[in-house]
Structures are given as structure tokens and as C-alpha cells.
Amino acid sequence: GDSVTQMEGPVTLSEEAFLTINCTYTATGYPSLFWYVQYPGEGLQLLLKATKADDKGSNKGFEATYRKETTSFHLEKGSVQVSDSAVYFCALRANTGNQFYFGTGTSLTVIP
């Protein structure tokens, strides 16, 4: 079945460091891929998305490229800030059907 695997955390970085959070997926067909962010005490919010192969989603300095050949959607940011501390979830929605599938989440802490 469809599934998402993302790197386990927690991840701790210094401010201005480079961030990569790996995400790979298993799905039939051509799913849409998403990254969600959850700040402490809040619900999940959409960070970025890509709906077809080679698309790049971007928002707030974060980027992720839909790579069908490697079934990946890694999240990157060139220079993290303390305010980026949160839990990040990779997710997919299959091209058919109604379900979203979420990874287990990666906790990021950025220290000054």
C-alpha cells in the first residue's frame, strides 16, 4: 500500500545551518506530495507541495523537489532560524482515492 518514510529525529541545528529532512514514498501512480509543519501546541499547517514529477514546492525559504526516479521529496532550507523549530511531516495523497498518508514526523530544534 501507499506509505511515506521520513528520517527520524530529533534534529538539532545551530542557527543559519543547512537543513535536510529526507522523505521517500511508496505509491502506485503519481501521487501529490506535501510537507506539513506543526509548531508547538498547534495543528499541522501546509508548508509546501508538489503535484507532479520534477515540480519544486517552496515556501518560507524551504524547498522540496518531487523526484519520481528516486521516489523522494526531501525538504531543504539553506539557513534555518530559531523560529523554524517545529515538527515536520511528509505526506502523500494518491492520485486515486481519498486518503492522505503521513510520515512519523521529524522534530527540529534550532539553537541560537
Place this chain on the structure above:
Amino acid sequence: NAGVTQTPKFQVLKTGQSMTLQCAQDMNHEYMSWYRQDPGMGLRLIHYSVGAGITDQGEVPNGYNVSRSTTEDFPLRLLSAAPSQTSVYFCASRPDGISGNTIYFGEGSWLTVV
């Protein structure tokens, strides 16, 4: 701009008690769902609904009941609370149709069963 509204935000229950988590959305979305979030397990789907009068089970439905009498509301009932149901619960909704449509979450309900 309310979006998805969940209540209560925090609740403590005794084992065996029942309660209802309320969820309402004002975006006219057909699809609504409930997830639970547990450490190391991410989000797991409990129940979902593709429209008023239609509900179905997700990955972890046992111990929970849902109904969808209107497009706006999708309450989650805990029939007889157990400590294993201690979790954070999220209601979500999204428009149906195009796979690229995103899903919108409520702010969560923190439930402790003692």
C-alpha cells in the same frame, strides 16, 4: 476565517467514561477525518467521511464512533475511554476531487485518560 474548529482543547477522562470531541468546518468541504497523534507513530487515521451521511473506518477505529449528519460537523465519540486512548486528536477537512488539494487541520484536542 475559522477553518476547522475543534473543542475541547484539553480534557481529562476517567477510564470507562464517554465523551465527544466536536469538530466543525466552515469551508464547505465534503471530506472530513479524525486522526490521532502519538509519539513515534505520526498521524493515524481513525475515521473519515466523504460527505453527509457517509462514514468509514480508518486505520485505528476501535473504541471510537463517528457520525456526519451535516456537511459542517463531524463529532468523534469515545464510547468507553481507556488509557490507550490518551493522545492528541486532530480533525481535518479538505475539498474532494483534485489530488493536489491540501488538507486543513484543527488545532488539536489533548486527551488524557486516567
